Amino acid sequence: MKTALCAVMFVLLAAVVRAEKAVCVMQGTKGSQVAGTVTFTKVEGGVRVVADVTNLTPGEHGFHIHEKGDCSAPDASSAGGHFNPTGHKHGGPDAEERHAGDLGNLTADASGKAHYDRVDKELQLTGPNTIIGRSVIVHEKVDDLKTQPTGNAGARVACGVITAVKD
Numbered sequence: 001m002k003t004a005l006c007a008v009m010f011v012l013l014a015a016v017v018r019a020e021k022a023v024c025v026m027q028g029t030k031g032s033q034v035a036g037t038v039t040f041t042k043v044e045g046g047v048r049v050v051a052d053v054t055n056l057t058p059g060e061h062g063f064h065i066h067e068k069g070d071c072s073a074p075d076a077s078s079a080g081g082h083f084n085p086t087g088h089k090h091g092g093p094d095a096e097e098r099h100a101g102d103l104g105n106l107t108a109d110a111s112g113k114a115h116y117d118r119v120d121k122e123l124q125l126t127g128p129n130t131i132i133g134r135s136v137i138v139h140e141k142v143d144d145l146k147t148q149p150t151g152n153a154g155a156r157v158a159c160g161v162i163t164a165v166k167d
């Protein structure tokens, strides 16, 4: 009896202290060499998003979580629209109203490399609005953060599915 109780306590404790983390490996869509990785880590105040992407054209590129974890179409249209479980308008990542998946833009340097690192207040790694099993998309063009519902960011140049990491 005591042993069973200890086992239950251990499982509960393990569930509470378990680090919440997810990873996404992105590959180029048809005709694109863009590739990269994104990690999502639960931190104080939100989820830290760190991305490193290569082979971009220099400048800004829309960067979003899309609703379906399906990158199978050559143009990644299979990933659906921006992840928007709350039915909000598209906006920038720090806008009052935004899609949960609105992460703004990546900025690539002259060599085509982009590094992104920010803590997002809206993303969830657990519960009904989890981003696990959805996708990350990098776009050809800049997200203007206002055109509805896409930010006018153009074609999808890379796509990857978000998967949970157990550590």
Ligand SMILES: [Cu+2]
Pocket: 062, 063, 064, 065, 066, 082, 137, 139, 153
């Ligand atoms: Cu997008």
